[in-house]
Amino acid sequence: xxxxxxxxxxxxxxxxxxxxxxxxxxxxxxxxxxxxxxxxxxxxxxxxxxxxxxxxxxxxxxxxxxxxxxxxxxxxxxxxxxxxxxxxxxxxxxxxxxxxxxxxxxxxxxxxxxxxxxxxxxxxxxxxxxxxxxxxxxxxxxxxxxxxxxxxxxxxxxxxxxxxxxxxxxxxxxxxxxxxxxxxxxxxxxxxxxxxxxxxxxxxxxxxxxxxxxxxxxxxxxxxxxxxxxxxxxxxxxxxxxxxxxxxxxxxxxxxxxxxxxxxxxxxxxxxxxxxxxxxxxxxxxxxxxxxxxxxxxxxxxxxxxxxxxxxxxxxxxxxxxxxxxxxxxxxxxxxxxxxxxxxxxxxxxxxxxxxxxxxxxxxxxxxxxxxxxxxxxxxxxxxxxxxxxxxxxxxxxxxxxxxxxxxxxxxxxxxxxxxxxxxxxxxxxxxxxxxxxxxxxxxxxxxxxxxxxxxxxxxxxxxxxxxxxxxxxxxxxxxxxxxxxxxxxxxxxxxxxxxxxxxxxxxxxxxxxxxxxxxxxxxxxxxxxxxxxxxxxxxxxxxxxxxxxxxxxxxxxxxxxxxxxxxx
Amino acid sequence: xxxxxxxxxxxxxxxxxxxxxxxxxxxxxxxxxxxxxxxxxxxxxxxxxxxxxxxxxxxxxxxxxxxxxxxxxxxxxxxxxxxxxxxxxxxxxxxxxxxxxxxxxxxxxxxxxxxxxxxxxxxxxxxxxxxxxxxxxxxxxxxxxxxxxxxxxxxxxxxxxxxxxxxxxxxxxxxxxxxxxxxxxxxxxxxxxxxxxxxxxxxxxxxxxxxxxxxxxxxxxxxxxxxxxxxxxxxxxxxxxxxxxxxxxxxxxxxxxxxxxxxxxxxxxxxxxxxxxxxxxxxxxxxxxxxxxxxxxxxxxxxxxxxxxxxxxxxxxxxxxxxxxxxxxxxxxxxxxxxxxxxxxxxxxxxxxxxxxxxxxxxxxxxxx
Numbered sequence: 012x013x014x015x016x017x018x019x020x021x022x023x024x025x026x027x028x029x030x031x032x033x034x035x036x037x038x039x040x041x042x043x044x045x046x047x048x049x050x051x052x053x054x055x056x057x058x059x060x061x062x063x064x065x066x067x068x069x070x071x072x073x074x075x076x077x078x079x080x081x082x083x084x085x086x087x088x089x090x091x092x093x094x095x096x097x098x099x100x101x102x103x104x105x106x107x108x109x110x111x112x113x114x115x116x117x118x119x120x121x122x123x124x125x126x127x128x129x130x131x132x133x134x135x136x137x138x139x140x141x142x143x144x145x146x147x148x149x150x151x152x153x154x155x156x157x158x159x160x161x162x163x164x165x166x167x168x169x170x171x172x173x174x175x176x177x178x179x180x181x182x183x184x185x186x187x188x189x190x191x192x193x194x195x196x197x198x199x200x201x202x203x204x205x206x207x208x209x210x211x212x213x214x215x216x217x218x219x220x221x222x223x224x225x226x227x228x229x230x231x232x233x234x235x236x237x238x239x240x241x242x243x244x245x246x247x248x249x250x251x252x253x254x255x256x257x258x259x260x261x262x263x264x265x266x267x268x269x270x271x272x273x274x275x276x277x278x279x280x281x282x283x284x285x286x287x288x289x290x291x292x293x294x295x296x297x298x299x300x301x302x303x304x305x306x307x308x309x310x311x312x313x314x315x316x317x318x319x320x321x322x323x324x325x326x327x328x329x330x331x332x333x334x335x336x337x338x339x340x341x342x343x344x345x346x347x348x349x350x351x352x353x354x355x356x357x358x359x360x361x362x363x364x365x366x367x368x369x370x371x372x373x374x375x376x377x378x379x380x381x382x383x384x385x386x387x388x389x390x391x392x393x394x395x396x397x398x399x400x401x402x403x404x405x406x407x408x409x410x411x412x413x414x415x416x417x418x419x420x421x422x423x424x425x426x427x428x429x430x431x432x433x434x435x436x437x438x439x440x441x442x443x444x445x446x447x448x449x450x451x452x453x454x455x456x457x458x459x460x461x462x463x464x465x466x467x468x469x470x471x472x473x474x475x476x477x478x479x480x481x482x483x484x485x486x487x488x489x490x491x492x493x494x495x496x497x498x499x500x501x502x503x504x505x506x507x508x509x510x511x512x513x514x515x516x517x518x519x520x521x522x523x524x525x526x527x528x529x530x531x532x533x534x535x536x537x538x539x540x541x542x543x544x545x546x547x548x549x550x551x552x553x554x555x556x557x558x559x560x561x562x563x564x565x566x567x568x569x570x571x572x573x574x575x576x577x578x579x580x
Numbered sequence: 581x582x583x584x585x586x587x588x589x590x591x592x593x594x595x596x597x598x599x600x601x602x603x604x605x606x607x608x609x610x611x612x613x614x615x616x617x618x619x620x621x622x623x624x625x626x627x628x629x630x631x632x633x634x635x636x637x638x639x640x641x642x643x644x645x646x647x648x649x650x651x652x653x654x655x656x657x658x659x660x661x662x663x664x665x666x667x668x669x670x671x672x673x674x675x676x677x678x679x680x681x682x683x684x685x686x687x688x689x690x691x692x693x694x695x696x697x698x699x700x701x702x703x704x705x706x707x708x709x710x711x712x713x714x715x716x717x718x719x720x721x722x723x724x725x726x727x728x729x730x731x732x733x734x735x736x737x738x739x740x741x742x743x744x745x746x747x748x749x750x751x752x753x754x755x756x757x758x759x760x761x762x763x764x765x766x767x768x769x770x771x772x773x774x775x776x777x778x779x780x781x782x783x784x785x786x787x788x789x790x791x792x793x794x795x796x797x798x799x800x801x802x803x804x805x806x807x808x809x810x811x812x813x814x815x816x817x818x819x820x821x822x823x824x825x826x827x828x829x830x831x832x833x834x835x836x837x838x839x840x841x842x843x844x845x846x847x848x849x850x851x852x853x854x855x856x857x858x859x860x861x862x863x864x865x866x867x868x869x870x871x872x873x874x875x876x877x878x879x880x881x882x883x884x885x886x887x888x889x890x891x892x893x894x895x896x897x898x899x900x901x902x903x904x905x906x907x908x909x910x911x912x913x914x915x916x917x918x919x920x921x922x923x924x925x926x927x928x929x930x931x932x933x934x935x936x937x938x939x940x941x942x943x944x945x946x947x948x949x
Contacts, residue, residue, distance in 0.1 A: 490649050493688055494656040501659035505601025516608045524647045
């Protein structure tokens with residue numbers, strides 16, 4: 012038999028190959044956005060690294076136009092640096108990361124960010140990415156590398172070591188295609204918002220249009236987040252079976268108690284019993300709970316039963332020290348330093364839990380002053396989200412609030428000169444896509460955001476009503492005085508009495524009565540304040556939200572019910 | 581124009597104005613917060629006087645005080661209107677309410693605010709002043725735009741000129757804003773009744789057909805909601821010449837309400853009902869019940885809309901629509917779900933209204949109370 016001329020062969024596709032063809036999935040869908048993505052991945056890594064090493068970040072970003080639509084991007088930090096061995100893997104291999112397996116709040120999650128930048132550069136310019144790093148041991152490592160897309164491995168083009176320079180940090184230079192703009196979804200906007208949400212960082216930006224510096228406004232880092240183990244509520248079948256195979260635990264019970272948070276022997280046993288995992292005890296001649304079965308012997312069916320059982324058991328909520336919120340003070344300082352507003356308020360909600368993942372919502376509101384139009388800043392683990400605002404839980408929550416009730420002009424979204432910053436801190440932020448641009452709408456997340464917004468809006472509303480009152484008092488007096496002239500003239504024409512004397516008396520009456528009115532108002536105010544000073548209950552406690560496992564689908568507000576059915580007359 | 585001395589009646593009104601000024605001046609002199617008392621002209625302060633059959637103003641008053649931010653501006657305007665009226669009266673002239681608005685309008689020094697922004701601000705102040713002083717706009721030497729026409733066998737003396745309303749061609753005599761006795765006198769009238777029609781178009785139809793000649797009557801229209809001059813004229817014609825008054829309007833909430841204003845007076849001018857209302861007036865038509873009676877084709881009716889239904893439901897509750905004939909008619913309208921315009925009668929022929937409909941109604945005394 013003759014051999015066919017061509018054999019269609021199926022073969023394995025590497026992640027790098029996959030993303031080579033599907034770069035839009037990671038946010039590289041257009042030239043303007045691509046520049047932003049590269050800068051963002053660089054900065055996110057730099058901020059994560061410096062914070063983890065407890066160093067106040069100094070970040071330098073440069074974008075230089077080499078020729079039309081071709082740019083050189085440099086991101087440099089003063090972080091702890093990367094060891095020689097790690098450099099090629101971190102930059103030259105997709106899905107290589109320190110953060111994916113760790114349950115700790117950080118900007119990066121998947122180990123996809125910076126290496127996709129490297130891939131994007133080599134795809135659009137053919138250039139290797141240049142990495143310079145030192146861990147402070149006097150040695151400076153230079154690398155020029157690309158990614159071997161077929162094998163998803165680094166392809167080092169050049170490497171060298173310098174001696175004698177004492178520094179630590181990383182500098183990455185990319186050459187890639189792009190388009191530099193300064194609109195509201197740009198590198199500049201990203202850095203502006205980053206400066207607000209990371210007020211302890213110094214950021215210097217050499218852009219094609221000149222240098223901009225964002226000075227740090229505080230000298231302290233937020234508290235360091237702790238690493239936690241996963242919580243059983245958030246674990247799915249696939250992950251559970253992988254963990255069962257990788258664990259060092261000898262029995263299924265020790266597996267549950269050692270690999271997960273908040274599972275003691277008692278709860279662990281209960282789950283195993285509920286899952287119906289048993290073995291035949293020959294001595295006793297009957298089936299008994301299989302606490303001691305080896306994790307590797309658990310069948311796929313039993314894994315599924317375990318997941319079901321978890322939902323029936325009441326588990327203690329995960330610990331929340333894995334979260335590192337910004338804190339109300341830092342939010343207010345960040346907003347003040349970059350926006351120069353007339354008023355700021357901030358609220359940090361107590362931690363809450365969605366699907367077993369702890370999270371915390373924070374909101375800051377800045378009003379007036381140098382602020383011109385309304386702006387919404389969405390942040391996830393301190394990273395600004397600039398795209399896909401419409402799909403985001405944050406946008407939906409803002410729209411669900413009746414801002415006018417708080418004296419803030421709005422048309423669904425506020426239209427007043429106000430900047431609203433919403434931060435979600437979590438060990439695992441539920442993004443709607445790999446490009447990490449909008450937060451999924453879990454009801455509990457929307458609820459928390461709304462509560463924080465309302466609390467903040469109340470503070471702003473109090474301020475505004477105070478302002479309006481002062482304005483009103485000034486205006487009121489002028490109203491009484493304004494009409495004195497014409498009133499006096501009219502009385503003169505009716506009675507023949509001298510207008511001047513009448514006017515003088517009217518002004519005396521105004522003076523006398525205004526004092527009376529203001530005194531009355533002060534008394535009323537004092538009365539209100541004493542009433543308001545009632546002790547506030549245990550608000551700072553972690554809220555009890557248990558039945559989280561059986562999560563309802565993300566809430567879609569019944570828009571239809573709002574639509575009025577118009578009658579045909 | 582020769583300076584006229586205010587006549588007796590004018591002198592009395594002028595005195596009322598001066599008294600108002602003196603009262604306020606007195607309060608200011610004592611450093612008291614000045615205050616003008618004004619009867620409340622709203623639904624909450626009117627009642628239907630069964631005895632006279634008129635809508636009347638109740639006892640509620642509001643205080644317009646200077647030291648109330650919501651009142652200060654109006655307080656000033658009230659006194660300005662009073663002062664301006666006194667000035668006009670002293671000059672022996674009268675002026676339109678629009679003239680008055682312009683006479684009062686000026687910019688308040690140091691602001692961008694005018695003493696009155698537009699006429700809709702000064703008109704209610706005039707009405708307030710009328711109610712406060714218990715006088716008539718006409719007595720303050722103010723007049724409104726003319727509205728309405730009359731035709732028929734009556735001779736009128738209008739500021740000295742003799743006007744024969746049976747010789748007015750196709751246009752009729754335009755009813756002036758002030759029809760008080762010092763302006764208008766009835767010299768001779770042979771008419772048997774007055775027919776008031778809501779619409780000018782119908783008035784023209786009837787005039788063209790010389791309906792007034794055939795039926796020996798006056799025909800009058802107020803062109804929609806009749807102005808005061810028109811209502812006062814009906815009132816005087818009825819009182820002084822003892823003429824029955826029949827009113828003919830569209831068969832809808834608005835038309836029937838126009839009838840009620842002619843008959844009982846309006847809520848807004850309830851303090852003038854004695855002079856403006858004619859309780860003896862009868863409603864000749866149109867009604868929805870006429871549709872069956874006169875075999876009017878259904879296709880000329882108009883479906884009631886939301887606003888119509890709301891209006892009719894409100895009217896069902898007014899005391900002066902309580903007579904059972906009215907309740908029946910209003911309920912019938914809701915039940916059949918349509919209204920109709922006077923013009924709809926033309927579906928039965930152009931002259932149907934003047935040759936069949938009205939004569940039959942009058943002859944059979946088929947009226948609503």
